Amino acid sequence: MSTARAKWIEALNTGDVSKITFEGVVPFGGGEVLRYRLENGLQVRLLVDRSAPVVTYFTWFGVGSRHEKLGKTGLAHLFEHLMFNETESLKAGEFDRKLEENGAESNAATWLDWTYYYESLPADRLSLAVELESDRMAHLVLREPQVASEKEVVANERRFRVDDDIEGAASELLYKTAYTVHPYHWPTIGWMEDIQNFTPEDCESFYRTYYAPNNALVVICGDIKEKDVLAKIQKAYGPIPSSEIPLENTHPEPPQLEERRVAVRKPTPTEKLYIGFHGPALGDADHVHLTVLNEILFGGRASRLYRALVIEKEFVSDLRGWVATFRDPGLYELHFTARPGKTAADIEGVLARELERAKTEPISDDELVRAKARLELSTLQSMETMSGKAEQIGFYETVLGDASVSFRRLEDYRRTTAGDVLRAARRYLVDRARTTIHVQPEEAATSVEAAE
Amino acid sequence: MTTRIELEGGTLLFVEESHAIPLVEVVVSTRSGSAHDSVEKQGLFRTMLGMFRRGARDLTSHQIEDALDRLGSEISLDVNASISTMYGQVIERNLAPFIELFSTLLESPSFPEDEFGRLKREIVADLIGARDNDRALAQRAFRRGVFRDHPYSRSAAGTIPGVESLTTDDARAQYRKHFVKGNLVIGFSGDISLEAAERYARRIIRDVPDGPRLQDPVPPPSPIPGRRLVFVDKPERTQTQIVIGQLGTSPHDEDHIPLTVANAVFGGTFTSRLMREVRSKRGWSYGASSRLGIDRQRHSFAMVTFPAATDAAACIALQLELFTDLVEKGITTRELAFIKRYLARSYAFEIDTASKRLHQALDVDLLGLPADYYSGYVAHVEAVTLEQANGALKNRLTTRDFLVSIVGTASEIEAKVREAIPELGTHDVVPFDRD
Numbered sequence: 001m002s003t004a005r006a007k008w009i010e011a012l013n014t015g016d017v018s019k020i021t022f023e024g025v026v027p028f029g030g031g032e033v034l035r036y037r038l039e040n041g042l043q044v045r046l047l048v049d050r051s052a053p054v055v056t057y058f059t060w061f062g063v064g065s066r067h068e069k070l071g072k073t074g075l076a077h078l079f080e081h082l083m084f085n086e087t088e089s090l091k092a093g094e095f096d097r098k099l100e101e102n103g104a105e106s107n108a109a110t111w112l113d114w115t116y117y118y119e120s121l122p123a124d125r126l127s128l129a130v131e132l133e134s135d136r137m138a139h140l141v142l143r144e145p146q147v148a149s150e151k152e153v154v155a156n157e158r159r160f161r162v163d164d165d166i167e168g169a170a171s172e173l174l175y176k177t178a179y180t181v182h183p184y185h186w187p188t189i190g191w192m193e194d195i196q197n198f199t200p201e202d203c204e205s206f207y208r209t210y211y212a213p214n215n216a217l218v219v220i221c222g223d224i225k226e227k228d229v230l231a232k233i234q235k236a237y238g239p240i241p242s243s244e245i246p247l248e249n250t251h252p253e254p255p256q257l258e259e260r261r262v263a264v265r266k267p268t269p270t271e272k273l274y275i276g277f278h279g280p281a282l283g284d285a286d287h288v289h290l291t292v293l294n295e296i297l298f299g300g301r302a303s304r305l306y307r308a309l310v311i312e313k314e315f316v317s318d319l320r321g322w323v324a325t326f327r328d329p330g331l332y333e334l335h336f337t338a339r340p341g342k343t344a345a346d347i348e349g350v351l352a353r354e355l356e357r358a359k360t361e362p363i364s365d366d367e368l369v370r371a372k373a374r375l376e377l378s379t380l381q382s383m384e385t386m387s388g389k390a391e392q393i394g395f396y397e398t399v400l401g402d403a404s405v406s407f408r409r410l411e412d413y414r415r416t417t418a419g420d421v422l423r424a425a426r427r428y429l430v431d432r433a434r435t436t437i438h439v440q441p442e443e444a445a446t447s448v449e450a451a452e
Numbered sequence: 453m454t455t456r457i458e459l460e461g462g463t464l465l466f467v468e469e470s471h472a473i474p475l476v477e478v479v480v481s482t483r484s485g486s487a488h489d490s491v492e493k494q495g496l497f498r499t500m501l502g503m504f505r506r507g508a509r510d511l512t513s514h515q516i517e518d519a520l521d522r523l524g525s526e527i528s529l530d531v532n533a534s535i536s537t538m539y540g541q542v543i544e545r546n547l548a549p550f551i552e553l554f555s556t557l558l559e560s561p562s563f564p565e566d567e568f569g570r571l572k573r574e575i576v577a578d579l580i581g582a583r584d585n586d587r588a589l590a591q592r593a594f595r596r597g598v599f600r601d602h603p604y605s606r607s608a609a610g611t612i613p614g615v616e617s618l619t620t621d622d623a624r625a626q627y628r629k630h631f632v633k634g635n636l637v638i639g640f641s642g643d644i645s646l647e648a649a650e651r652y653a654r655r656i657i658r659d660v661p662d663g664p665r666l667q668d669p670v671p672p673p674s675p676i677p678g679r680r681l682v683f684v685d686k687p688e689r690t691q692t693q694i695v696i697g698q699l700g701t702s703p704h705d706e707d708h709i710p711l712t713v714a715n716a717v718f719g720g721t722f723t724s725r726l727m728r729e730v731r732s733k734r735g736w737s738y739g740a741s742s743r744l745g746i747d748r749q750r751h752s753f754a755m756v757t758f759p760a761a762t763d764a765a766a767c768i769a770l771q772l773e774l775f776t777d778l779v780e781k782g783i784t785t786r787e788l789a790f791i792k793r794y795l796a797r798s799y800a801f802e803i804d805t806a807s808k809r810l811h812q813a814l815d816v817d818l819l820g821l822p823a824d825y826y827s828g829y830v831a832h833v834e835a836v837t838l839e840q841a842n843g844a845l846k847n848r849l850t851t852r853d854f855l856v857s858i859v860g861t862a863s864e865i866e867a868k869v870r871e872a873i874p875e876l877g878t879h880d881v882v883p884f885d886r887d
């Protein structure tokens with residue numbers, strides 16, 4: 001047994017809550033989130049909620065695909081898989097087995113700005129999550145067989161989500177085309193060639209750099225006792241040393257000065273359009289305003305584009321709009337699936353008219369009321385489960401450093417005016433900052449510029 | 453504990469209170485579904501239900517959608533062979549006007565001709581668009597192959613000719629037959645009192661005519677003999693979608709819970725046999741699972757994987773080997789002890805929201821499940837013996853007769869896939885864009 005491991009086990013039995021700093025309270029709906037920090041930098045957020053005898057345990061790491069380098073794309077995501085493998089004290093498969101034996105649900109996710117892991121457990125099994133998560137933060141084993149096997153799994157995940165999936169492939173191409181400098185250029189799952197070339201050394205280096213308490217946030221939500229939980233956290237995580245997190249050296253994406261268009265052919269029965277306008281960062285005040293505009297354009301069957309493209313013209317069978325929720329400026333994404341016999345040109349004509357209208361005419365009071373009510377409903381829906389609440393807390397803490405934003409956004413939606421929406425439309429619906437991916441059915445494609 | 457109240461005319465009401473979030477869920481189900489569609493008019497039930505938001509009393513479709521948004525509410529539909537459901541959810545402060553609107557949609561749909569034509573064209577476009585979804589294509593081929601001429605073989609969404617043949621008279625007739633008091637079940641969950649729920653439920657059925665609960669027209673399905681392959685041919689597939697299975701069990705079978713337990717060992721968890729052998733050891737597929745379908749009659753047992761095209765044949769061979777081993781040798785004492793702990797302890801997540809508790813109560817009534825199917829679930833699981841679990845595997849599953857459905861590129865891998873299935877009887881290759 002290594003010395004570090006022995007010290008860690010010893011410390012597990014001598015946890016001292018007095019070493020934890022209380023950093024205040026954040027209002028969260030009708031309750032409050034308690035903020036703490038350990039000496040090694042680990043941040044802890046607690047929300048006591050006794051509405052069900054369960055507890056959810058999220059661990060967020062401040063690392064995502066934006067922290068990768070060219071040639072090593074997909075490492076953050078591959079690493080998420082590796083975290084379910086061996087530790088110095090647990091054989092392969094035992095992590096999941098212990099959780100399942102105790103009735104837990106668990107999973108993980110990686111995206112551009114972050115990675116998270118979660119367990120939802122019966123409330124009396126919380127200790128197990130503390131034990132397992134602290135163990136794999138400090139004692140993961142990264143050897144060739146595990147890395148090789150997980151590379152295959154991830155390659156299959158890529159085939160499933162991207163290579164054989166039209167939306168996945170088009171979305172990847174959209175970001176690849178819209179971003180030239182910023183790391184949002186590459187997909188979180190990584191390029192296939194990069195996935196297949198990772199070595200255990202790549203993984204070990206990544207782990208030692210980013211999987212440290214000072215780059216992590218633990219969110220616990222449920223039927224918990226604050227003092228008991230803190231004692232457990234201190235015992236388990238207190239001895240884990242912090243690491244030196246490298247300064248992030250991301251270049252901002254330069255302004256896009258002309259529209260970019262790419263056409264691809266796929267085995268699909270109908271044409272599709274994936275459009276991205278360079279949009280605001282999550283923390284930008286206009287993120288709220290553009291989100292309200294998106295509801296007016298795409299939210300529900302009374303929205304402008306649903307009415308125009310589905311009801312009146314019958315040009316599309318599916319359409320969606322989404323304002324990316326990224327730390328740095330993301331895309332405002334618009335997706336359209338044409339009906340059989342209809343073309344991208346049909347859709348783009350209607351779209352151009354509606355986008356121009358959004359930039360020239362203030363929205364009506366009725367539209368504003370509808371959009372705000374829909375956003376209030378979706379905010380409340382995201383809080384229906386214990387894991388939903390914990391995810392909201394962790395997401396806003398990790399991306400913006402403040403859990404209360406999730407509820408503050410509701411207030412921001414309520415305060416939004418027609419003038420705010422008009423300004424956001426003019427700022428972001430700019431043709432020169434637009435990227436378009438046009439998917440054509442293979443047999444119907446004519447002059448097609450092949451994607452790289 | 454979900455409260456059950458019998459209303460006038462035979463409508464049942466279930467209420468599950470929770471004041472954690474200011475949201476209310478409203479559910480109205482019929483005790484009948486797409487199994488009542490004729491073979492020629494597949495998709496009728498779902499199309500009929502879809503018309504509820506396309507016009508009611510003097511409200512146009514646009515006015516309905518506008519009102520739903522303004523209230524901070526939404527409605528959605530779910531139709532399967534045995535049940536149809538209209539879900540609503542609303543911010544609590546707007547519950548009263550929402551119930552008025554919801555009731556109007558249910559009691560007075562106007563079936564305007566222009567909206568009916570528009571809806572049919574939307575559904576046809578969706579059916580064509582679904583060809584982009586490889587997983588759905590594999591599931592459809594599996595369902596059709598396992599149930600063949602039985603109503604469970606059909607999709608509630610219907611077929612293109614079926615939907616195109618529908619008329620508003622068909623929809624009105626279907627509506628009049630199914631939306632009668634004795635055939636309805638109502639549920640409320642969330643931020644609502646029992647008294648208010650009862651009052652609103654009475655409002656919902658106020659103008660619904662009296663009528664009987666409808667009988668289920670679905671007979672028990674029969675197993676289809678032999679080992680069969682349906683290959684759904686789609687170009688440029690780097691990956692396959694595979695479903696392998698046969699008939700499974702009915703919730704009324706004595707060995708239903710023992711089979712559920714044994715299936716969980718085989719493919720119901722992240723550390724199950726299938727996941728361990730296919731994903732963890734070989735890295736062949738991102739996921740590998742097995743599941744038992746539940747309906748009023750015996751439903752399906754299915755293994756689901758999605759390996760790379762180059763690994764598909766080997767993966768099928770491995771799955772068949774693992775399946776044979778399961779049926780012939782059963783599960784072990786250790787596996788049984790482990791899975792019983794998992795199923796009993798994870799049950800907390802089956803009942804951790806008011807909505808989940810409500811839907812359990814609705815399922816018991818609507819599917820005619822044993823009364824203690826959920827309330828006694830943990831005790832039933834804990835009582836399962838090794839003999840019962842292994843006996844259920846032998847009684848309900850067979851290594852002799854099964855169907856393999858796969859979506860892939862036939863010119864590249866079909867021959868290898870056939871070779872991977874010993875004693876294969878029939879095999880068909882169907883284009884992915886054939887209905």
